[in-house]
Amino acid sequence: MSLDQAAKPTSARTSNKSGFNFSQHMNELSLFVAIVVLYVVFTSTANGFLSFNNQINILRDAATIGIAAWAATLIIIAGEIDVSVGPMVAFISVVLAFFLQWGVPTPIAFALAIVVGALLGSIAGALRAYFDVPSFVGTLGLWSALRGTALFVTDALPVSIGRNDTLDALDRSVLGIPPAAIIMLVLFAVFAFISRKTAFGRSVFAIGGNAHAAFLSGISVSKIRVTLFAIAGAMAAISGILLVSRLGSGNATAATGLEFDVIAAVVVGGTSLSGGRGSMLGTLLGVLVITLIGNGLVLLGINPFFQQVVRGLIIVIAVLANIQAIKRSVSRNKG
Amino acid sequence: MTQISRSVEVARRSIASIKGCTRQYPGVLALDNATFEVAAGEVRALLGKNGAGKSTLIRLLTGAEVPDTGSVAVDGEELRHSGSNRAQDAFDKGVRVVYQELSLVPGMSLAENLFLGRWPRKGGVIQYANMEAEASEAMGRLGLDRPPNSLVASLSPAERQLLEIARVLLGKPKLVILDEPTSSLAAAEAEKVMAAVKRIASDGIAVIYVSHRMNEIRQIAHSATIMRDGRIIETVDVKGADTREIVRLMLGSEASQTAALENRSQGQTVLEVKDLALSPKLASISFSLKAGEVLGIAGLLGSGRTELLQAIMGVQTQDHGNVLVDGVSVAPGHYKKMISRGFGYTPESRKEEGIVPLLGVDENTLSTDFSGVSKNGILSSRLMAEATRKVIERLHIKTARTDTPIGTLSGGNQQKVVIGRWVYANSRVLLLDEPTRGVDVEAKAQIYTIIRQLAAEGRSIIFVSSEIEELPLVCDRVLVLRDGTLQEEFKSPNIDQDALMAACIAGH
Numbered sequence: 048m049s050l051d052q053a054a055k056p057t058s059a060r061t062s063n064k065s066g067f068n069f070s071q072h073m074n075e076l077s078l079f080v081a082i083v084v085l086y087v088v089f090t091s092t093a094n095g096f097l098s099f100n101n102q103i104n105i106l107r108d109a110a111t112i113g114i115a116a117w118a119a120t121l122i123i124i125a126g127e128i129d130v131s132v133g134p135m136v137a138f139i140s141v142v143l144a145f146f147l148q149w150g151v152p153t154p155i156a157f158a159l160a161i162v163v164g165a166l167l168g169s170i171a172g173a174l175r176a177y178f179d180v181p182s183f184v185g186t187l188g189l190w191s192a193l194r195g196t197a198l199f200v201t202d203a204l205p206v207s208i209g210r211n212d213t214l215d216a217l218d219r220s221v222l223g224i225p226p227a228a229i230i231m232l233v234l235f236a237v238f239a240f241i242s243r244k245t246a247f248g249r250s251v252f253a254i255g256g257n258a259h260a261a262f263l264s265g266i267s268v269s270k271i272r273v274t275l276f277a278i279a280g281a282m283a284a285i286s287g288i289l290l291v292s293r294l295g296s297g298n299a300t301a302a303t304g305l306e307f308d309v310i311a312a313v314v315v316g317g318t319s320l321s322g323g324r325g326s327m328l329g330t331l332l333g334v335l336v337i338t339l340i341g342n343g344l345v346l347l348g349i350n351p352f353f354q355q356v357v358r359g360l361i362i363v364i365a366v367l368a369n370i371q372a373i374k375r376s377v378s379r380n381k382g
Numbered sequence: 383m384t385q386i387s388r389s390v391e392v393a394r395r396s397i398a399s400i401k402g403c404t405r406q407y408p409g410v411l412a413l414d415n416a417t418f419e420v421a422a423g424e425v426r427a428l429l430g431k432n433g434a435g436k437s438t439l440i441r442l443l444t445g446a447e448v449p450d451t452g453s454v455a456v457d458g459e460e461l462r463h464s465g466s467n468r469a470q471d472a473f474d475k476g477v478r479v480v481y482q483e484l485s486l487v488p489g490m491s492l493a494e495n496l497f498l499g500r501w502p503r504k505g506g507v508i509q510y511a512n513m514e515a516e517a518s519e520a521m522g523r524l525g526l527d528r529p530p531n532s533l534v535a536s537l538s539p540a541e542r543q544l545l546e547i548a549r550v551l552l553g554k555p556k557l558v559i560l561d562e563p564t565s566s567l568a569a570a571e572a573e574k575v576m577a578a579v580k581r582i583a584s585d586g587i588a589v590i591y592v593s594h595r596m597n598e599i600r601q602i603a604h605s606a607t608i609m610r611d612g613r614i615i616e617t618v619d620v621k622g623a624d625t626r627e628i629v630r631l632m633l634g635s636e637a638s639q640t641a642a643l644e645n646r647s648q649g650q651t652v653l654e655v656k657d658l659a660l661s662p663k664l665a666s667i668s669f670s671l672k673a674g675e676v677l678g679i680a681g682l683l684g685s686g687r688t689e690l691l692q693a694i695m696g697v698q699t700q701d702h703g704n705v706l707v708d709g710v711s712v713a714p715g716h717y718k719k720m721i722s723r724g725f726g727y728t729p730e731s732r733k734e735e736g737i738v739p740l741l742g743v744d745e746n747t748l749s750t751d752f753s754g755v756s757k758n759g760i761l762s763s764r765l766m767a768e769a770t771r772k773v774i775e776r777l778h779i780k781t782a783r784t785d786t787p788i789g790t791l792s793g794g795n796q797q798k799v800v801i802g803r804w805v806y807a808n809s810r811v812l813l814l815d816e817p818t819r820g821v822d823v824e825a826k827a828q829i830y831t832i833i834r835q836l837a838a839e840g841r842s843i844i845f846v847s848s849e850i851e852e853l854p855l856v857c858d859r860v861l862v863l864r865d866g867t868l869q870e871e872f873k874s875p876n877i878d879q880d881a882l883m884a885a886c887i888a889g890h
Contacts (some may be wrong), residue, residue, distance in 0.1 A: 170876075188593060240760075243761075244760050244761045245752075245756075245760060246752030246753065246756060246760060246761065249741075249745050249749070249752065249761065250749070250752075252738070252740070252741055252745070253738045253741060253749055254743065254875035256739065256740045256741055257734075257735075257737065257738040257739070258733075259734060259735045260729075260735050260736055260737055260738050261749065262717075262733055263697070263717075263727060263729055264737070264746075264750050264803055265717075265718060265721045265749070265750045265751070265807075266747040267718070323738070323740050324740055363635065365736055
């Protein structure tokens with residue numbers, strides 16, 4: 048019997064391998080094509096799109112979305128959602144500004160800000176994991192309460208921090224590249240690694256794919272859910288720190304609507320909203336698509352209100368085209 | 383015996399008849415020259431083990447299948463067309479089926495569910511008063527006395543089943559087919575459903591009742607048709623028939639075979655269950671399990687097999703009673719602690735609870751303990767592939783690569799991975815819930831071999847199965863679960879299929 052078994056796999060190998068991997072990379076491939084198309088269109092229509100300064104701007108804008116999007120990718124793969132990102136970033140920026148005003152040493156203030164972000168995030172996580180409150184509701188609560196608290200405490204006025212060398216350094220480009228972009232790319236590498244190479248990352252996929260099976264195979268489903276939201280809070284806190292370094296103040300009104308850019312980037316990147324499926328590379332490309340659209344439309348001088356319409360259309364069309372492409376490649380493989 | 387029942391049939395008007403029908407599937411003769419008839423007002427029990435051809439027979443009557451040869455007639459007229467038109471034809475002629483899976487919307491009211499999609503309307507507005515009055519009447523006829531505006535979510539499982547039957551009756555059916563309607567119900571609750579079935583029949587509707595609970599069949603059925611290997615073996619008068627006789631008809635001559643299991647030495651007691659109760663399914667369960675022993679648990683669908691395993695594992699918390707591991711009582715309701723004590727559990731519904739379909743064979747296997755394939759907290763592709771390959775080779779899993787998504791594998795291979803998960807985790811006690819369900823014959827044989835091998839290594843296995851014939855092939859000992867308690871014990875080599883089946887289905 049065992050000889051028989053050993054012979055079979057070889058024949059199945061070739062067909063199966065090409066089939067699966069092709070459709071898996073179809074998503075990234077079509078996004079890459081979309082990015083090339085956006086580059087061609089904007090280069091030929093928008094003045095100065097290809098300039099070094101503008102490319103740096105794109106990277107910097109991408110960082111704001113990207114850092115939060117890495118964590119959001121894991122959350123969405125786990126079958127959850129986090130809509131609290133924007134207010135979280137703003138709230139942390141205010142908290143950090145107050146810490147600095149009170150004379151807390153900068154590195155400690157940074158660390159505290161990240162801890163506060165993680166704790167706030169884990170509230171939504173614990174509500175989900177231990178009390179079955181849907182993550183949409185838990186994070187919606189945070190979304191409202193955090194923005195409200197920040198506005199209430201600051202009266203919607205910026206909280207200035209005075210001179211701070213560390214924060215200034217964080218906004219000073221290294222070889223022309225803004226630190227925010229470097230931090231984003233480093234974190235990307237970390238998250239890509241976590242998602243593929245650690246028990247935690249693989250457990251996230253297992254929970255999103257079939258939470259019940261994951262539980263029965265001994266995965267600590269509840270702990271992982273809490274950890275995911277704590278990580279998302281910490282990532283939002285890092286964005287908050289970068290925001291303070293860029294504006295020189297804590298700002299309760301900042302990062303409005305960021306949560307939707309983040310979710311859009313993750314979804315455009317091919318991560319399934321129903322969980323279990325997705326990739327960091329896809330999200331990276333998704334972040335680029337979202338950022339490019341925003342940047343290009345501004346350069347084209349399109350009416351800012353109408354920009355939102357165009358953006359909405361492009362997001363839906365991108366996801367639609369992506370789904371169609373994957374479907375076609377799957378059916379071609381079957382046939 | 384046949385004569386008696388035939389005289390019953392002749393007395394009444396025939397509602398549905400199948401004449402000389404054969405249905406061939408690729409590789410399987412699902413129905414072999416079957417002839418079957420059911421009359422108005424008759425309750426006919428349909429008996430047979432899995433794969434005997436019961437569902438094919440039902441599918442012929444509902445028009446879901448067209449016979450290769452022979453004809454199907456309902457109310458004197460032959461079913462016409464093929465495909466969905468044929469099903470519609472059968473439906474129009476008055477054939478209705480109540481399936482095991484309920485099709486109710488829990489968040490809507492009883493009345494809304496009864497008329498689901500066909501709500502009485504006036505200008506697009508639902509006429510609630512009319513609808514609820516009609517619903518009350520329809521439900522009352524079946525003994526379901528609940529306010530029609532209460533929610534389905536508030537009903538007990540038996541009441542949901544009644545509602546389902548009431549819905550079917552609204553279409554004025556001539557033939558109602560009930561597919562194991564009481565399998566998910568505790569004994570007391572089943573009475574309500576049976577009372578409703580009697581009432582339907584007294585209204586002149588023909589009823590086909592698929593079930594294996596002999597005491598139910600004796601209470602409500604006039605006669606029982608027994609199927610085996612796609613053939614209708616006999617139709618007997620239930621009142622006169624002996625359970626052992628029915629079992630013999632269900633299992634055929636193969637039943638007399640007894641598998642020769644070599645007797646092996648068994649070690650110390652690893653698991654003891656004392657007076658365990660979990661309402662409504664389990665009343666009082668006590669047994670023990672030794673190292674190296676394969677213990678079978680036999681019982682019909684819904685007899686509480688899954689609940690028993692889950693209570694032992696701590697997935698569910700028992701009402702009272704103790705679980706002792708190595709002689710030490712363990713706190714109930716701690717699944718992860720049971721895993722760390724060396725226990726492993728494979729669930730009954732492989733798809734819903736067993737596998738993460740999108741992930742690879744490797745991750746589905748290794749998810750019990752990623753630390754074994756990590757270096758400094760980082761998963762090592764090499765170690766993962768090695769560990770997975772070991773399991774693949776041991777359990778003869780057919781997969782192209784170690785990271786092939788498990789969803790693309792056959793049911794048998796998926797099941798082997800789910801078992802392999804605990805082999806990888808080196809569990810010493812494995813609780814397998816229906817590990818051969820939905821698995822092809824070859825894979826079944828392999829799973830038996832795997833179980834014997836694991837036992838030979840000194841692991842203990844609890845093997846739950848509703849397929850009686852496989853228990854003697856694998857088990858050192860078989861306990862029969864019925865009415866919430868363990869009724870009988872059989873020891874190898876004296877595990878007799880007939881006696882086992884009789885113990886599972888017998889009434890009081």
